[in-house]
Amino acid sequence: MAQVEARQNGGTSAAFIGRHAIVVGAGVAGLAAAGALSAYFERVTVLERDGAFSGTVPRSGASQGWHAHGLLVGGQLALSELYPGIGQDFLAAGAVPMRVNQDLREEYPGRDPVPQRDFGLHGYTMTRPLIESTLRRRALQRGNIVICQNSAVRQLEVDRNGRVSAVYRTTMDGDTVEKLSADLVVDASGRGQLTLDLLQSIGHPQPRETKIGIDLCYSTAIVAMPENAPNDWKLVLTQPDIPHSYRRAVMLPIEGGRWMLTVAGRGCERPPVEWDALLKFLQGLSTPTIYNAVRRSEPIGRLARFLLPENVWRHFEGLDTMPDGVIPIGDAICRFNPVYGQGMSVAAKEAVLLHHLLGARASQSDPLCGLGREFLAETRLLIETPWSMAAVPDFAYPDTRGDRPADLERSLQFAAALSRLAVRDASVQRLAIEVWHMLKPRSAYRDPELIRRVEAEMAAA
Numbered sequence: 001m002a003q004v005e006a007r008q009n010g011g012t013s014a015a016f017i018g019r020h021a022i023v024v025g026a027g028v029a030g031l032a033a034a035g036a037l038s039a040y041f042e043r044v045t046v047l048e049r050d051g052a053f054s055g056t057v058p059r060s061g062a063s064q065g066w067h068a069h070g071l072l073v074g075g076q077l078a079l080s081e082l083y084p085g086i087g088q089d090f091l092a093a094g095a096v097p098m099r100v101n102q103d104l105r106e107e108y109p110g111r112d113p114v115p116q117r118d119f120g121l122h123g124y125t126m127t128r129p130l131i132e133s134t135l136r137r138r139a140l141q142r143g144n145i146v147i148c149q150n151s152a153v154r155q156l157e158v159d160r161n162g163r164v165s166a167v168y169r170t171t172m173d174g175d176t177v178e179k180l181s182a183d184l185v186v187d188a189s190g191r192g193q194l195t196l197d198l199l200q201s202i203g204h205p206q207p208r209e210t211k212i213g214i215d216l217c218y219s220t221a222i223v224a225m226p227e228n229a230p231n232d233w234k235l236v237l238t239q240p241d242i243p244h245s246y247r248r249a250v251m252l253p254i255e256g257g258r259w260m261l262t263v264a265g266r267g268c269e270r271p272p273v274e275w276d277a278l279l280k281f282l283q284g285l286s287t288p289t290i291y292n293a294v295r296r297s298e299p300i301g302r303l304a305r306f307l308l309p310e311n312v313w314r315h316f317e318g319l320d321t322m323p324d325g326v327i328p329i330g331d332a333i334c335r336f337n338p339v340y341g342q343g344m345s346v347a348a349k350e351a352v353l354l355h356h357l358l359g360a361r362a363s364q365s366d367p368l369c370g371l372g373r374e375f376l377a378e379t380r381l382l383i384e385t386p387w388s389m390a391a392v393p394d395f396a397y398p399d400t401r402g403d404r405p406a407d408l409e410r411s412l413q414f415a416a417a418l419s420r421l422a423v424r425d426a427s428v429q430r431l432a433i434e435v436w437h438m439l440k441p442r443s444a445y446r447d448p449e450l451i452r453r454v455e456a457e458m459a460a461a
């Protein structure tokens, strides 16, 4: 595709590489992707199936928004790269600033809480609607991004060169079907179904899927933060007694002086959605901090529930052929177990990757040729660390479905020994936090000296 016209970017003139990009879905992945595309396309249209978004109440298309959504520091930095200064916008909208790990009380059964050391890393806690509404505001400020609500995309279309060149959308009444042409379509619809249907319709194979069955159940309540709230932590993470219990909870401060309490369980440990029953359930957590903090509170509004059967990684990167003109992103590629708080951050990092690839290709004669394949190949590296961080502890539970890694037992022992070492050694804790927050890949644990120390810790256990 030829470069189409001059654009202004930070005072320097460059060329757009396409006239129109369409993003399907105005979730976190879609809004982050729109930020990545807007520098390289004259127009970016985000098509969202849901109706109007209040900005404060979760939408039906993203009902997970009723539950705790932690944004890792790596995800926050990625969003800041796409929308510079967005951290200040979160703050101005009511987000709570967080020092990692000084403000976090992380508790494990049978041992002292993780030391609350300050590593100079900063984040924010807030509701998912606040994250989305801030991203939407920043996207719309760009001038060349529009977000169309009540726009359900039914199908992607390829042209005679086999390149995706249009989408069909229906409007709210469901009767009107409209064809919209685009140079690039980003599938941020959360399920990837549009891309999967496209591959099927043109006779391409479907991607292999890795699944980890967890049958996770979430219950969430919001309570007003009491005046005598503890001042030695802002956020509490109560870890389960692996592999005997999956019962865990996170309580984080959100805008409006409230706490959001999300409790997770599996199997016979399903957290209830009635407040009194949930309080009883909290007494069975491995530590009493959260129960003690909320036992005299009343919930604001109804409690919410979410069921998540499995983590899914669709290996689009493994396909021999992938049509040009379409890129799946975010949950459309990989849906993680949410207890590890990774999905939004991975989506934001993928959008940054897209931004970099577009920049690197901008001067080529056909910058979009092979873009999807290159993007998907690189997402594998991005996803590997969070996927294995979530998969390894989940496989400690016998009822988790999926192919267990051959070295599972050693990986579990390694993780446990690393976390014990981190209590004593601040540099090890910093590294573990940097990997958790997606600031460093998991390969950072391959340092020979670190391996020697962790193995000594394993032997001493």
Ligand SMILES: Cc1cc2nc3c(=O)[nH]c(=O)nc-3n(C[C@H](O)[C@H](O)[C@H](O)COP(=O)(O)OP(=O)(O)OC[C@H]3O[C@@H](n4cnc5c(N)ncnc54)[C@H](O)[C@@H]3O)c2cc1C
Binding pocket: 024, 025, 026, 027, 028, 029, 030, 047, 048, 049, 050, 060, 061, 062, 064, 067, 068, 069, 070, 071, 072, 151, 152, 153, 154, 188, 189, 190, 191, 194, 218, 306, 308, 329, 330, 331, 332, 338, 339, 340, 341, 342, 343, 344, 345, 346, 347
């Ligand atoms: C219970 C729960 C808790 C979670 N907690 C965390 C957390 O703590 N931290 C974290 O980082 N992540 C968390 N996640 C994951 C996080 O919500 C997602 O990974 C992240 O939002 C990226 O999702 P997405 O934008 O790809 O998809 P989604 O958020 O699913 O958005 C997809 C959008 O596409 C729209 N759409 C779908 N089909 C169409 C169509 N055909 N046409 C037009 N629009 C369409 C939908 O309406 C929706 O708005 C959690 C998830 C769950 C389920």
